[in-house]
Amino acid sequence: MKSFRKELWFDIPSRRAFINITPEIKQCLKESSIKEGLVLVNAMHITASVFINDDESGLHQDYERWLEKLAPHEPVSGYMHNRTGEDNGDAHLKRQVMGREVVVAVTDGDLDFGPWEQIFYGEFDGRRKKRILVKIIGE
Amino acid sequence: MKSFRKELWFDIPSRRAFINITPEIKQCLKESSIKEGLVLVNAMHITASVFINDDESGLHQDYERWLEKLAPHEPVSGYMHNRTGEDNGDAHLKRQVMGREVVVAVTDGDLDFGPWEQIFYGEFDGRRKKRILVKIIGE
Amino acid sequence: MKSFRKELWFDIPSRRAFINITPEIKQCLKESSIKEGLVLVNAMHITASVFINDDESGLHQDYERWLEKLAPHEPVSGYMHNRTGEDNGDAHLKRQVMGREVVVAVTDGDLDFGPWEQIFYGEFDGRRKKRILVKIIGE
Numbered sequence: 001m002k003s004f005r006k007e008l009w010f011d012i013p014s015r016r017a018f019i020n021i022t023p024e025i026k027q028c029l030k031e032s033s034i035k036e037g038l039v040l041v042n043a044m045h046i047t048a049s050v051f052i053n054d055d056e057s058g059l060h061q062d063y064e065r066w067l068e069k070l071a072p073h074e075p076v077s078g079y080m081h082n083r084t085g086e087d088n089g090d091a092h093l094k095r096q097v098m099g100r101e102v103v104v105a106v107t108d109g110d111l112d113f114g115p116w117e118q119i120f121y122g123e124f125d126g127r128r129k130k131r132i133l134v135k136i137i138g139e
Numbered sequence: 140m141k142s143f144r145k146e147l148w149f150d151i152p153s154r155r156a157f158i159n160i161t162p163e164i165k166q167c168l169k170e171s172s173i174k175e176g177l178v179l180v181n182a183m184h185i186t187a188s189v190f191i192n193d194d195e196s197g198l199h200q201d202y203e204r205w206l207e208k209l210a211p212h213e214p215v216s217g218y219m220h221n222r223t224g225e226d227n228g229d230a231h232l233k234r235q236v237m238g239r240e241v242v243v244a245v246t247d248g249d250l251d252f253g254p255w256e257q258i259f260y261g262e263f264d265g266r267r268k269k270r271i272l273v274k275i276i277g278e
Numbered sequence: 279m280k281s282f283r284k285e286l287w288f289d290i291p292s293r294r295a296f297i298n299i300t301p302e303i304k305q306c307l308k309e310s311s312i313k314e315g316l317v318l319v320n321a322m323h324i325t326a327s328v329f330i331n332d333d334e335s336g337l338h339q340d341y342e343r344w345l346e347k348l349a350p351h352e353p354v355s356g357y358m359h360n361r362t363g364e365d366n367g368d369a370h371l372k373r374q375v376m377g378r379e380v381v382v383a384v385t386d387g388d389l390d391f392g393p394w395e396q397i398f399y400g401e402f403d404g405r406r407k408k409r410i411l412v413k414i415i416g417e
Contacts, residue, residue, distance in 0.1 A: 001140050001279050001417050003314040036142040044392025046331045053185045058219035080336035105274035114183025135383035139140050175281040192324045197358035244413035253322025278279050
């Protein structure tokens with residue numbers, strides 16, 4: 001069994017954003033030279049997500065609006081967590097809806113994806129350096 | 140390390156449905172002859188889910204009602220995504236709540252499940268052919 | 279490829295709770311002597327979660343309040359599932375928001391975690407014995 005590990009860093013200038021990281025994950029797969037196995041991609045921070053969906057800007061606006069409705073940023077005082085001095089209570093909730101990680105099959109050296117699947121980094125508390133982990137195991 | 144891959148196809152006649160696919164996944168496991176490892180089961184489409192819960196019809200009605208409340212199908216014009224000509228904006232949101240994939244332990248050649256765990260395909264934009272991926276790795 | 283399997287049991291005295299299980303998972307990793315691979319940690323019951331977030335009590339109160347808003351326990355008669363005689367319809371919904379499982383990378387014999395990541399058992403229908411599964415594969 002082979003294994004491969006790499007961190008990818010982000011410094012998103014806004015509080016929230018969705019970034020397509022599929023090309024970077026494909027590049028990791030190439031570097032790993034693993035042909036059959038599984039790739040795990042996870043946020044290493046607890047106010048960010050990695051998820052799979054469509055690369056369509058209207059949909060991303062829908063996600064943004066919907067997550068704000070489910071777990072609004074304001075009022076900041078509405079979250080017990082923010083009594084610690086943080087203002088990111090909402091980001092910890094949004095991340096649970098969108099998920100921490102994805103596991104993707106590796107087949108013939110490529111991501112084994114349906115027609116529209118793309119991997120995204122979901123940032124809910126940006127404006128600082130944060131990272132994700134790519135771990136691939138297989139042969 | 141051995142690996143096994145299979146696609147399972149669905150053509151659900153309604154917009155939304157929950158289908159128990161546990162027998163099909165067990166059959167894949169048998170075909171793979173893998174005894175120890177992990178099985179990944181994921182929707183290959185971005186308006187569908189694979190998740191684990193109870194095979195109880197009342198609960199499935201509760202999920203249907205709850206997801207419609209969290210992300211209603213109507214009004215279709217309420218989603219930016221639908222400006223692309225689609226009417227499935229809600230389905231992309233529902234799928235995030237229910238999840239894209241499950242990873243299940245394989246022990247002694249069987250799904251290593253608790254007493255009530257069953258694997259479901261969750262369709263949120265049916266009436267056309269769609270598929271899931273089963274990938275098993277192990278020995 | 280090596281594999282390791284262990285069940286961890288809980289008997290939570292309240293209906294709902296969040297328990298940090300990171301030390302127990304690290305102990306499993308040590309017992310497995312697996313240095314590179316993946317660890318799967320999943321609830322074996324369908325009214326409980328395993329998830330990764332921050333070990334901060336204010337945040338846990340935020341989760342509790344938020345999940346009660348998204349899927350309230352009362353009125354019990356509001357869930358079709360409860361016509362089976364159960365009163366845990368809400369717990370099946372809460373578990374979908376928080377997730378069934380986590381997959382964590384194993385690197386150099388340790389959980390490959392960001393600075394604040396901790397693994398939690400999320401109980402939504404306690405006051406009885408329930409368990410989670412830890413499965414590790416790798417080398």
